[in-house]
Amino acid sequence: MTSANLDRERFLAHHRLMCRIRELERAALRGLDDGLVLGAIHPSIGQEAIAAGICANLRQKDIMLSTHRGHGHTLAKGADPEAMMRELFGRVGGNCGGKGGSMHIADFNVGMLGANGIVGANIVIAAGAAQAIELHGDDRIVVCIFGDGAINRGPFLEGLNWAAAYNLPVLFVCESNGYAATTKTADLTAGGGPAARADSMGIESHEVDGNDIVAMDEIGRRLIGEVRETRTPRFLMAHTYRLTGHTGSDPAAYRPDGEADSKWADEPIARSADLLKNAGATDAELAAMQTEAVSEMSAIFDSARAADWPAAEIAFEDVQDLGTPEEGAARW
Amino acid sequence: MVKMTYMDAAIRAVSEEMNRDKTVWALGEDLGRGGVFGQYRGLEDEFGPKRIVSTPISEAAIMGAAVGAAMTETRPIVEMRFADFALCATDELLNQAAKARFMFGGQTKVPMTVRMPVGMWRSSAAQHSQSLEALYTHIPGLVVVMPSTPADNYGLLKAAIRSDDPVVFLEHKDCWALEGDVPEGDEVLPLGVARTVREGSDVTIVSWSKTVLQVEAVAAELADEGISAEVIDLRTLWPWDKDTVLASVRKTGRLVVAHEAVRAGGFGGEIAATVAERLFSEMKAPVRRLGSPRTLIGYAPTLENETRISDDMIKSAVRETVAYKA
Numbered sequence: 160m161t162s163a164n165l166d167r168e169r170f171l172a173h174h175r176l177m178c179r180i181r182e183l184e185r186a187a188l189r190g191l192d193d194g195l196v197l198g199a200i201h202p203s204i205g206q207e208a209i210a211a212g213i214c215a216n217l218r219q220k221d222i223m224l225s226t227h228r229g230h231g232h233t234l235a236k237g238a239d240p241e242a243m244m245r246e247l248f249g250r251v252g253g254n255c256g257g258k259g260g261s262m263h264i265a266d267f268n269v270g271m272l273g274a275n276g277i278v279g280a281n282i283v284i285a286a287g288a289a290q291a292i293e294l295h296g297d298d299r300i301v302v303c304i305f306g307d308g309a310i311n312r313g314p315f316l317e318g319l320n321w322a323a324a325y326n327l328p329v330l331f332v333c334e335s336n337g338y339a340a341t342t343k344t345a346d347l348t349a350g351g352g353p354a355a356r357a358d359s360m361g362i363e364s365h366e367v368d369g370n371d372i373v374a375m376d377e378i379g380r381r382l383i384g385e386v387r388e389t390r391t392p393r394f395l396m397a398h399t400y401r402l403t404g405h406t407g408s409d410p411a412a413y414r415p416d417g418e419a420d421s422k423w424a425d426e427p428i429a430r431s432a433d434l435l436k437n438a439g440a441t442d443a444e445l446a447a448m449q450t451e452a453v454s455e456m457s458a459i460f461d462s463a464r465a466a467d468w469p470a471a472e473i474a475f476e477d478v479q480d481l482g483t484p485e486e487g488a489a490r491w
Numbered sequence: 492m493v494k495m496t497y498m499d500a501a502i503r504a505v506s507e508e509m510n511r512d513k514t515v516w517a518l519g520e521d522l523g524r525g526g527v528f529g530q531y532r533g534l535e536d537e538f539g540p541k542r543i544v545s546t547p548i549s550e551a552a553i554m555g556a557a558v559g560a561a562m563t564e565t566r567p568i569v570e571m572r573f574a575d576f577a578l579c580a581t582d583e584l585l586n587q588a589a590k591a592r593f594m595f596g597g598q599t600k601v602p603m604t605v606r607m608p609v610g611m612w613r614s615s616a617a618q619h620s621q622s623l624e625a626l627y628t629h630i631p632g633l634v635v636v637m638p639s640t641p642a643d644n645y646g647l648l649k650a651a652i653r654s655d656d657p658v659v660f661l662e663h664k665d666c667w668a669l670e671g672d673v674p675e676g677d678e679v680l681p682l683g684v685a686r687t688v689r690e691g692s693d694v695t696i697v698s699w700s701k702t703v704l705q706v707e708a709v710a711a712e713l714a715d716e717g718i719s720a721e722v723i724d725l726r727t728l729w730p731w732d733k734d735t736v737l738a739s740v741r742k743t744g745r746l747v748v749a750h751e752a753v754r755a756g757g758f759g760g761e762i763a764a765t766v767a768e769r770l771f772s773e774m775k776a777p778v779r780r781l782g783s784p785r786t787l788i789g790y791a792p793t794l795e796n797e798t799r800i801s802d803d804m805i806k807s808a809v810r811e812t813v814a815y816k817a
Contacts (some may be wrong), residue, residue, distance in 0.1 A: 255596030263594040272562055273595055277586055283555025290556055291563035294516060317552035324547060477597035478631050479656040481683050482730030
């Protein structure tokens with residue numbers, strides 16, 4: 160797509176969303192420094208175009224399964240960022256009432272069936288959600304996002320085979336950021352990698368520059384449409400780069416000198432800004448979008464900080480219908 | 492009442508629940524052919540391959556898909572073939588099914604029933620014979636059920652399928668052919684409620700699964716010796732029916748717990764500890780626990796039998812408990 164025929168409104172919306180994801184995570188990192196974010200967070204800074212390009216093409220009732228690096232997916236799927244920040248802070252009003260935190264963030268009202276603290280676990284869950292949709296006979300689809308580190312786990316094989324064997328409407332999206340936690344994925348991955356493995360199971364695979372919002376939007380629209388239409392799985396390998404460490408407190412000293420610096424030149428929001436400017440957007444317009452995102456997340460940050468801790472008693476709620484709470488409360 | 496085997500009672504329960512609720516479906520290896528023991532016999536003909544789903548040998552995917560499907564407005568029945576194989580799906584059951592409701596703050600429930608055939612049966616050796624119930628009782632979020640009779644397999648399986656909790660449902664392989672009376676009409680038994688198999692006044696014997704049948708026979712013989720044993724089939728291990736057990740032990744002042752699983756770390760320990768905590772001053776004798784010694788289940792009958800608790804062991808334990816003088 161050239162800048163001349165770019166759907167400017169659409170890509171301005173994508174740009175706004177990417178800025179909001181980036182600023183949500185920057186605010187979360189600030190919260191980590193301030194001791195407000197309590198547990199580990201896994202930022203997706205540098206990977207925002209994948210969340211935006213995929214989710215822009217989903218319907219709210221479509222189902223998404225995400226990962227520990229899931230803030231971007233969750234916001235893009237339509238979750239309320241204030242509830243998300245409260246969840247990261249472990250406060251009342253969080254998506255999960257403070258029970259989950261970053262790694263279990265979920266918003267079932269918008270079809271976001273959960274981040275997951277176990278790498279690759281979401282792949283088989285996604286396959287089952289799609290099987291349930293087929294039993295119901297409706298036209299929802301499932302998107303399952305995971306990192307390149309997940310492809311060496313058994314559930315990757317089992318889940319992809321399952322989706323192919325039963326012809327299930329799942330779009331598998333591998334966010335290939337080059338690292339499996341703190342190890343270069345390529346160093347310990349045999350064969351041709353994620354897409355080759357999908358191909359080997361007869362799942363049509365595609366590769367895309369995941370930092371190119373135009374390419375992401377185009378392939379997202381196409382593959383989501385195909386999955387919805389054909390009720391068969393597709394696999395998308397989106398190349399990107401994790402600009403931060405594995406967690407918010409990981410300085411990523413294991414990366415080769417200069418690697419991250421060189422990748423900042425390729426990051427999706429700057430590329431999107433260039434694209435929009437070529438299409439006639441003004442610096443002022445883009446700067447305003449950025450400022451709005453900063454102030455939105457700043458307000459959310461303050462509000463989350465002011466929120467209460469959950470009442471201790473809810474530790475015994477939503478465990479199970481049977482067998483709780485009174486006996487479950489016994490500690491001595 | 493109608494005479495029926497433990498296996499047929501389960502088939503009927505699944506069939507009735509699938510007719511009653513279109514969101515109930517089953518998945519597991521070889522289900523279309525009736526399942527490895529025949530415990531799904533005829534169900535594919537009745538419901539078709541979309542609801543009686545034969546799966547690849549992919550335990551993680553079987554369990555994980557059920558979790559996803561249970562969070563997507565269906566009620567899957569998972570067949571694990573052998574309880575031992577469920578260990579291949581440990582993350583999916585313990586980290587996903589058991590935790591999704593809590594960690595997502597109550598946004599979802601995970602209504603799934605996980606059937607796991609357990610127990611020693613026909614020289615099945617170390618990887619096809621285990622009774623692993625204690626593992627699941629330790630995991631918050633799970634309900635654990637172990638029926639011993641056809642009627643209970645029928646009524647409790649129906650309750651498990653209707654439960655909104657993930658239920659680990661452990662059927663004993665050696666009970667498949669056991670015959671017994673089963674209600675003719677639709678009858679659901681409550682989970683978490685023990686069954687008093689036999690009333691007695693001298694000693695309480697708590698057991699579950701196939702061992703209940705053994706204890707029941709032993710209790711009848713002990714009656715001839717003048718020992719009046721109350722036999723309780725726990726049926727549901729979590730939540731377990733403390734009220735019934737404590738009331739019985741309060742009455743008898745003596746407790747023997749017997750199960751097929753390894754004694755060390757077995758669920759009998761939880762019962763013994765609870766009784767010791769609550770009823771110490773009312774006890775006339777120390778609690779006795781019977782279970783497998785902490786070794787592996789061998790293939791040869793001589794070895795397999797070394798890991799079984801015998802009728803004589805139960806009798807001796809009961810006699811000693813009743814005869815105990817402080």
